[in-house]
Amino acid sequence: MTGIAFREMLDAHCLMQSGCYVSDVETAPDGGRYLWSAAIPEPGFNVGVETTDLSWVRAASAKRERLPALLVTEDRDRERLGTHPDLQAAFPTRWMVRDCRQAQTPVMPGGLTLTAEATAAPGEAYLSVCRGLYDDEGVNAIAEAVFLPVLREARPVEGVEAHHLTVSEDGVPVACASLYRSGGLAGLYNVGSLASRRGRGLGALVTRAAIETARREGAETVMLQCVAGGHVERLYAGLGFTVAASPTLMVFSHGDASAE
Numbered sequence: 001m002t003g004i005a006f007r008e009m010l011d012a013h014c015l016m017q018s019g020c021y022v023s024d025v026e027t028a029p030d031g032g033r034y035l036w037s038a039a040i041p042e043p044g045f046n047v048g049v050e051t052t053d054l055s056w057v058r059a060a061s062a063k064r065e066r067l068p069a070l071l072v073t074e075d076r077d078r079e080r081l082g083t084h085p086d087l088q089a090a091f092p093t094r095w096m097v098r099d100c101r102q103a104q105t106p107v108m109p110g111g112l113t114l115t116a117e118a119t120a121a122p123g124e125a126y127l128s129v130c131r132g133l134y135d136d137e138g139v140n141a142i143a144e145a146v147f148l149p150v151l152r153e154a155r156p157v158e159g160v161e162a163h164h165l166t167v168s169e170d171g172v173p174v175a176c177a178s179l180y181r182s183g184g185l186a187g188l189y190n191v192g193s194l195a196s197r198r199g200r201g202l203g204a205l206v207t208r209a210a211i212e213t214a215r216r217e218g219a220e221t222v223m224l225q226c227v228a229g230g231h232v233e234r235l236y237a238g239l240g241f242t243v244a245a246s247p248t249l250m251v252f253s254h255g256d257a258s259a260e
Contacts, residue, residue: 004185006073006245009095009223010049016180016187019120019157020150021045026060028053034060039150043069043251044091052077054084058255068252078248091249092228096241100186100222103215106208108167112174114209115166121154122164122178129166129176133192151190159183163213167193167206175202177210179222186214188224207239 014025014035022045023038032051040046046066048057050073058068067088072078081087108114117123130151131144154162160182167175175193179186188210193202214222226232228246 004097004221004223004244006095006247007050008185009097009244012182012185012187012223013225015157015182016160017189019160019162020154028056028060030056036060036064036066037150040146041066043067044249047071047249052081054081054252058252062254068254070250070252071247072250073245073247078250081250084252086253086255087250088253089251091251093225093247093249094228094233094243095223095225095245095247096233096236097221097223097244098211098236098239098241099220100211100215101220103208103212105212106205108205111170112205113168114206115168116209116213117164117166118161119164120156120162121152122166122176125168125173126164126166126176127151129173129192129194130190132194132196135195161217163210163217165206165209165213167202167209169197175206177206179210179213181214181217181219184218184220186217186219186222188214188222191224204235204239207236211239 014022021037021040022035024036026034028034028051030051030053032048034048034057037045046061046064047069049071052070054068057070061068072081127148130148131140133143134140160180163179165177166173174197177191178189191203191207211222224236226236
């Protein structure tokens, strides 16, 4: 099932995260969509997809006090929008997939234990990892103020199973990951380890555990999204993920929607 189209992955993402990061989806005149997060202002969570109607996206984002952003998949659109005078930044991304049907349970090294919660919202052990992901305590404080409340308030979504995994070392939570399954497709989110424990393979370990969870729960394929070209993409490539789509997140200034 790894030959998955971008639309199928996008549909699954919208469904899986509709109880958490995705607060609303508005349909564009050309059939595209605007994804919106009520709690998280970052452009990656408030973005037009499958549309290049910047005027409409500007209007949709302005209603929600967000910067206009587009997730652009076609080279011709990247080239055209890449010279737009209001373009502020462009971030290449990867949507990656992996067949999980032959996944095996990872061996936990001595001192490490794995716990899993089949609930919409993760527990405090999981969240304690999320509040310590960065070396910069200022960034951790922002994550705790913005992201953690969203996770705590996550609600069940019909047709979606949520699994939150936490790896602990001698009783201290050190790594986490979330897996959402809908039918044969599962989505991997929120993979991370404590900044103080980085470089020990904990992210890879909890990812392997999530992949095996997907297989055990009946999924055939696991998908994820990450920044292109960095160590995170290399990590996932080393775990068997391949690139299925390479959209670019383009962020614009508010500008004048009527002038488009």
